[in-house]
Amino acid sequence: MNPVNHRIVLLGPPASGKGTQADRLADCFLIPHVSTGALLRSECSRGTPLGQEADGWTSKGLLVPDELAVRIVTAWMKENGPRFIFDGFPRTVGQAEYLDSSLAELRAGLDLIVLLELPDELIRRRILERISCLKCGATFSMSLHGNQEGSPCPRCGALLVRRNDDTEAALDQRLEVYRDLTLPVVGYYEKTSPNLLHRIDAGEGSDEIFARLSALVVDQKDEG
Numbered sequence: 470m471n472p473v474n475h476r477i478v479l480l481g482p483p484a485s486g487k488g489t490q491a492d493r494l495a496d497c498f499l500i501p502h503v504s505t506g507a508l509l510r511s512e513c514s515r516g517t518p519l520g521q522e523a524d525g526w527t528s529k530g531l532l533v534p535d536e537l538a539v540r541i542v543t544a545w546m547k548e549n550g551p552r553f554i555f556d557g558f559p560r561t562v563g564q565a566e567y568l569d570s571s572l573a574e575l576r577a578g579l580d581l582i583v584l585l586e587l588p589d590e591l592i593r594r595r596i597l598e599r600i601s602c603l604k605c606g607a608t609f610s611m612s613l614h615g616n617q618e619g620s621p622c623p624r625c626g627a628l629l630v631r632r633n634d635d636t637e638a639a640l641d642q643r644l645e646v647y648r649d650l651t652l653p654v655v656g657y658y659e660k661t662s663p664n665l666l667h668r669i670d671a672g673e674g675s676d677e678i679f680a681r682l683s684a685l686v687v688d689q690k691d692e693g
């Protein structure tokens with residue numbers, strides 16, 4: 470059997486499907502899915518000091534400071550160990566450097582980095598159609614799946630909501646932040662780990678994307 474990659478980073482703009490694909494991979498390969506956005510939203514909804522600090526940034530579509538993002542990831546790794554599918558981390562070059570150095574301390578390294586690429590026009594359409602479950606993290610398209618704000622999540626039964634940053638105003642900001650701060654992370658990995666970095670067209674169907682990702686996770690290079 471081919472080896473399975475255990476330390477995976479999914480990069481991509483908002484609504485590129487990182488969360489959905491990370492969930493599917495987590496179920497299939499039993500690797501924990503870690504969304505820093507979901508961890509921050511959970512802190513916010515519980516009203517913790519960290520959540521209150523984060524809310525000032527997240528509600529405007531801005532990134533929380535690196536120190537805060539790193540704090541939440543460090544706490545997660547301490548509790549769960551270095552096996553993960555990161556969705557939404559690292560989002561700056563500083564965070565990528567932090568991740569490399571904390572894995573180096575554990576004599577480990579990343580196994581796989583995948584960039585899900587999607588044009589702005591599709592991002593906009595998906596975000597403005599998106600409805601989310603803040604409990605289990607599932608997302609749905611209002612027009613495709615027929616779910617509305619306040620209807621029960623088909624997966625866990627909690628109420629579906631529009632995220633407070635899934636708005637026209639916050640979206641422009643999030644796209645700018647992605648271009649200015651997160652795309653340079655791709656450049657960082659192109660330099661430091663070119664063999665680990667793969668690109669997938671996130672405009673394809675969810676099943677096609679999952680098949681490509683799964684092939685990469687089990688180390689079957691997909692050149693298609």
Ligand code: AMP
Pocket residue numbers: 483504505506507509526527528530531532533534535538556557558559560561564634643
């Ligand atoms: P997401 O659910 O990944 O779209 O993240 C939602 C929001 O949480 C982002 O717009 C940021 O405000 C914040 N966030 C999530 N991950 C990070 C991170 N790695 N660094 C800084 N801010 C983050």
